[in-house]
Amino acid sequence: MLTSIFPQAIGLCAGVLLLTSTLMVWRHSLLASIGLLAAQGIGLAALVALIGVHSGDAQLLVVSVLVLALKGVVLPWILARQSRASTRTVEESPHQNPIVALLTVAGLTILSYVVLGRILSHVGAVTAHAAPIGLAMVLTGFLLLVTRRRARSQLVGFLLLDNGIATVAFLTSGGVPLFLELGISLDVLLVVVILYVFTGRMHAKFGGTDVDTLRELHD
């Protein structure tokens, strides 16, 4: 029975991932974005667990727990720590209006289906058909990085990008080896912690976290 449900379940998880990414572009509140990021982490963990159960790979179940802990709980928690106190009411005012942003996301998703569909045409696995979702997440992450102005929203964009890469990895090859997954997770965690520390310092030095104020260095 599992074999017949498997493609639908993969599709469901991929749908959750794409939906959360799109909503991140739509919503301007930082807390909402962080909540969506947590939901996305849980969706990704479910996806990994599904692939693990289907391929009978116990290592992937370990990775799934790791993903759940890191992307579903720890990283959103770090991001939310300060924003709950200081920026509950502050809304992001991005460079792009929401309609244009949503249309751009649609365009990017189509683009990634065209590009990855061609590249992955030789890979017959069921999971590979959902892989363009991962690329769409990467591109959406870029969009957030470019259009958002507050430091922590850029962090959300960076994490979305990272989730997208992880999605591509799990869907095309069942994930990278475990020791590497650990290394990558540690790197991402440390980068987020560092950027978090910098955000604090930025707040102290510039009196805000609008990255547009970073304009002192130029030629």
Place this chain on the structure above:
Amino acid sequence: MVIALFSPIVVPLVLAGISVPRQFVAVRRFAPIAASVVVLASGILLIAATAAGQVPITAGGIIRADALSAYMLTVVGAVGLVSTWGGQGAVPLGDRTKAGSYDSFLCVFLAAMSLAVLADNIGVMWASVEATTIATAFLVGHHRTKKSLEAAWKYVILGSVGVAIALLGIVLIYAASHSAGHPTLSWFSLSATTMPLDPALIKAGGALAILGFATKAGLAPMHSWLPDAHSQAPAPVSGLMSGVLLSVALYAILRIQAIADPVIGPDFLRVMLSIAALLSLAVAAAMLIRQRDYKRMLAYSSIEHMGVMALGAAIGAPAIPAVLLYVLAHGLIKATLFVVSGRILSAEGTPVIAEVRALLTRRPGLAVPWLVGMVALLGFPPFGIFFAVVNILLAGWAAGMGLAVSIALLLLLIIFAGLVRSTVTMTFGAAPSVAAASPDRSAHGPWLPLVLAFAVTAVIAFSGQPIGGILARAAAVLGGTP
């Protein structure tokens, strides 16, 4: 030999650990120097081992030293030694805890770079390159001014995003090996064996991986973090980033190229790297012709030199020995110049070229190493950079890339003019009569590392053996020979 594989990674990490507590303040100052010495010694040991035909390997095949890895490890050690030894005292011990983290981050950086060149696994190589972003983030932001915070933020965001693109590429390469029935990330297996790798996946993966590592290597158009980070970081850190980090990123590009070229042919990546190379040279030329800040000048000069190295990588096998010679010569010279620039900055109190005048009569102790370094950087013989550039350009001409080489040569001439102008402004001219009476002959720090760096760069191109043999063996690795 296994000890030479582990020690450049483990010893710096241990030294980083003991630099943190306050009880070891005396050890702390020498920890980065000791770490560099260990890396350099291991590199030389491994070069000797690979010259004898061995390929030391450990940790289940993840850590492996062939001729190229051994050579790069030596470069990391040598440039690290010049930066840390020459930069000793550049960061005052004032705030003890802060200084402790400074020294231990330097050690972590060296450990990560050693792992990056010794790993026979593109994934581990990726993770250690990303780890250097983490180690250097606080080093760039060390001064805690607004400007250094801005530089550090841009550096971490652009660096991590760039390297994330490389990870996407690596994931696709892994997927290619997965669908070929033999999932592996070992670049040795990927480049040496005849696996039926899917060309479309390798093409996309290789392009993305090279794009990502090019961000770290400071190649245009992904270079914008580099001048900010290099100009705001403490001088020894700038030297390490310029001489080690950029070179290791270039090494990653060469490794990826060695995997992709046999599958998709050399033309695709050649075009990509040539465009990046010429764009980098153009950006450097545009910025150097009227540069006002001498640390930024050195940073843009790094973009220029990385551009020429990327051109060498695009040309391929005939130019690779010259590229490797270039990596060492540029690393040593640039580290030295950054160290001297830090001393000039602390002596003169200004990073503006126009405000530093007549250095040769006022402060000969600083002006002489600066002048020698700039002469080497400009590509005058007998320094290694001259021979490396000439060989790359000739190889390019022979390989039928005459147009790219001609454009590069033209841009190099513009850069030459800009750098000469700035150097002359800083060093020559008549001093105010008051200062001329008592010139400052102090070198403002250890002078021996600077002299050693100049000496090595000056003689390296003339020693056919052993240097020529080492370079040839290292270059042969990229052709598929272990």
